[in-house]
Amino acid sequence: MKNAFLSGCLLFCMSAAPALAEWGFSGAPSPNAFIQTNNMTLEIQCDRIRFAPAGYEDSEDIVNKQGLSIRFMKDGATEVGSFQAGQGNATLQIVDNYPVEIVFQDAADYQFILDQIAANAVLNLSMADQDVSYGIFELSGSGKAIRSLRTSCGSSAQAIDGNMEAPEGVVYCGGGQVTRQIEYQVLDNAQDQWDAIVTVNGKSMRAMTAYSYFGNAPAPQGFIVALLGEDQSEFLVFKDGNANWLEYGDNQYNQCN
Incomplete structure (x- = not known):
């Protein structure tokens, strides 16, 4: 019993620490900003997020509850904002046998999340109804990766109308x-x-x-x-x-x- 308890504490402490890794960016044909550790992956695509937690049971838990708290921290302890993804504003499902895919109904919600990821220091993905983390990620370098993502996602849009009127101003x-x-x-x-x-x-x-x-x-x-x-x-x-x-x-x- 004591060994089981200590093992559980060790697992919790490991999952509660930020994932120390570098943010990267992958371009066309499927642009995405990502961070990958030994046992977790977070992938930011043009219109959705894919999160592979440490265990498949966590993916099942997120989808069964249809909820995920996306919390933005300016450091390891101070929360400066959050977004509660759930049935009212997003679709959560397991894809490719493992990751949880979150597709947001309102593009403005997704842009808010991208802004916060680029601007803050730590991202905490946790249970919507409890203060229990599925994964914590360092955001150092995320700003550059998000800028590259936005530029790459936009470059595939239709070309501008050649008759567009030039701006007037400074x-x-x-x-x-x-x-x-x-x-x-x-x-x-x-x-x-x-x-x-x-x-x-x-x-x-x-x-x-x-x-x-x-x-x-x-x-x-x-x-x-x-x-x-x-x-x-x-x-x-x-x-x-x-x-x-x-x-x-x-x-x-x-x-x-």
Whole structure:
């Protein structure tokens, strides 16, 4: 009995510690950001999450209860947000004989979860009705992996309408050997993840906004938003006092209108 008790304590302590591993990214044809340990895997796809816990019985438990608490921690102990996935907002099922697949009914819910994974330090996947963890994952490096995922998922969307009107607003000029004029517009009523338009030298493309671009690191002074273009370009927009500028590649572009 004593040995069984000690074994149970050891198993609990091991499962309660964050999974120490590096986040990775895999591109087309099935883009996903992932972290894998000796006995657990978490895979973030374009429109769903797949979680393979340490034991098949945990997968069965999650699906039987039709609930999973997705908890975001700024460190190992302080919870800063959570999302309760269940019958009212998601579909939970076992796929490929083992992982639990969570498909969210509202794309905005999924985008919230991706934002939180990219911005925080630890992710705790636990029972919806108890403070018992199925798996705890370190999020160091997740911000870069999520940015790559969003860019790759968006790049497979339909091409932008060639007649799209160029944005009107602040114009940024400059560059190195190649001079560019850049404008952008954030859309008020976007129908999908492409909620901005960026125009470079008169050529427009769709982009996604990212307000937590730097992951766990503090944003530089004046940072407003990152614009992730569908061609995998990245534009960082800044405003500090009367100064407006945009960073693209290794160059800075200052307001010129």
